Amino acid sequence: VSDGHYFEARPAVASRPRTVTLSLPDMVVELQTDRGVFSAGGIDPGTQVLLEDGPPPPSTGAVLDLGCGYGPIALALARRSPGLTVYAVDLNQRAVALTASNAAALELSNVRTAVSDGVAFEQIWSNPPVRVGKDALHQLLLAWLPRLAAGGRAYLVVQKHLGSDSLQRWLTETGWPTSRLGSRRGYRILEVQRP
């Protein structure tokens, strides 16, 4: 029985599409969202901070948006670097479908919503699903961080009051040196290095 969590694989809540605006210094784009998908009412403030304060994406190679939702991170990166392949994954199939249709609407042919085993990422970007609980979040990160290429980095945005500092500590202790790249509006951007 559904209790309506946005991280369900198949949201039970009826679809009701709507449009939100992603407004950044370098772009203003309209994205379609839906019920049953994270932050459907507008761009999440953590995502906004990550996209405003994070580093420029590489111009070529591959990056991953881990937990893409309706796609604001993946789509912004794909638009900033047309020669880059941006992979976007999410447990929530409604979210993945929205990312794909938003990419098509923006004519971004460099966004992929399926990842094959051999792909290594220059960067992983994520507004990670903290609300799944600490163990599940740790498992998710440990499943994907090893897919970073040599010298690769992950950029994670986490609310300070949702445990950014303890996540930073845990990552570092687990063998993934992590530093704080920035902090604004109660959000921290963590930079994780592939050791």
Ligand SMILES: C[S@@+](CC[C@H](N)C(=O)[O-])C[C@H]1O[C@@H](n2cnc3c(N)ncnc32)[C@H](O)[C@@H]1O
């Ligand atoms: C905080 S939301 C961020 C969504 C989107 N990137 C944004 O910025 O609006 C985290 C996302 O992670 C997804 N998620 C939860 N568990 C996951 C898993 N095991 N694998 C992939 N994605 C997952 C959720 O469905 C949700 O869309």
